[in-house]
Amino acid sequence: MDSVISAAQPSIEQLTPVKAIESLAQNAANGFLIVTCEGVNWYIYFVEGKIFYANHSLDPFERLELNLRRTAKQNGIELDQQLYLDLRDHFANIKVESFYPSSDYQALCSLVAENRLTQAQAVGIVQSLTKEALRSFLLLKKFTAKFVEKNTETTILWSTNFLLKIKECQDENDAWKALGPAITSPHQRPYLINGGVGMAAEARTRLNKILVGFDFQQLSLVINQDSLDIAKSLHKLLQSGVVGLWEPRPPLDRLPKTYASETAPVKSTVPITDSFGGTTTPLTPNTEAPSRVYKIVCIDDSPTVLREMDRFLDSDVFQIFPIVDSATALMKIMRIAPDIILMDVGMPNIDGYKLCSMLRRNSMFKKLPIIMVTGNTGLIDRAKAKMSGCTDYMTKPFTQASLIEMVFKHILE
Secondary structure (H helix, E strand, C coil): EEEEEECCCCCCCCCHHHHHHHHHHHHHCCCEEEEEEEEEEEEEEEEEEEEEEEEEEECCHHHHHHHHHHHHHHCCCCCCHHHHHHHHHHHHCCCCHCCCCCCCHHHHHHHHHHHCCCCHHHHHHHHHHHHHHHHCCCCCCCCEEEEEEEECCCCCCCCCCCCHHHHHHHHHHHHHHHCCCCCCCCEEEEHHHHCCCCHHHHHHHHHHCCCCCCEEEEEEEHHCHHHHHHHHHHHHHHCCCCCCEEEEEEECCHHCCEEEEEEECCCCCCCEEEEECCEEECCCCCCCCCCCCCEEEEEECCHHHHHHHHCCCCCCCCEEEEEEHHHHHHHHHHHHHHEEEEECCCCCCHHHHHHHHHHCHHHCCCCEEEEEECCCCCHHHHHHHHHCCEEEEEEECCCCCHHHHHHHHHHCC
């Protein structure tokens, strides 16, 4: 039977975050610490006083998927799109605390057992998720807490002395804090102000491709670079007023800030040479969303695929128009007047090849980028797509990074 130790002995919540963990480590605790602040729960798992996992209750699957995709990209692993869809369905109605350890941790263990990931790859993901959760936990000033003892045997992919991990997390928090007051959270979302006026053309084009509403953590997947390094690279542009920041999307806006101050950010008054290859002229910061919004029509007879496209392209600069029935697509497209079309091939009523040909016969759509998105990978299929008049060809399953790259490749041409 589980034993619950409340926060009063002498009250974990009267301790600092570091001291709370230290007290459990010294007692060789087995189980998990639940910490609550502003409606967010943190879960820190211990085995014999060592931390073996940590996470929090805000979008646990999103963070797991982000790390899975990064690992797959870095290691050339084929994790098909259906895997992510299955995991998402599995997580949809499951609370983190419903399993011990949490369900996302168990999902990683199952991927190792099925040989979809090596243990080393799973350990890398565990370490990344643990560090991310602990970093935000260490920023808490006040919290309520309880410890639940668990002696159930479970798979331990990795464990560490808390001092080593805490030191690493504190160092990263200090690095993020040093970027304040311009940057106050890894979940803020950078964007170009006024289209990057004043920047070198090459740098402006490069930033236009990536600053599409993703936060620093998501950008790390898109461009395969550490989120802190990205923030450092953009810091001078933020100070000069060339790049602005949207606040974190809910619910991530409930996480503690890395830099908390009532003082307004100080704007630079001298030209700054940025790390993206150009000298920028300071501009007056503008917190309004950019006026350019790209309209994207997504046509597929699978609502699941359409939901994935919408989720992958979720951004303040995209407006997504999903269409399930290809038979009604033509009239809808004429009313929408999109900037780009993403289209499945194998659809009932009118297939993608025929619909593309029909669009090309209309003068409105002669030069419109039309991307075929399909599971058909043969040379004949590609040839048929070209003959129908499509602009480019993208195979399923696709990743968020590859979809974003394809969209901006043609929008910016």
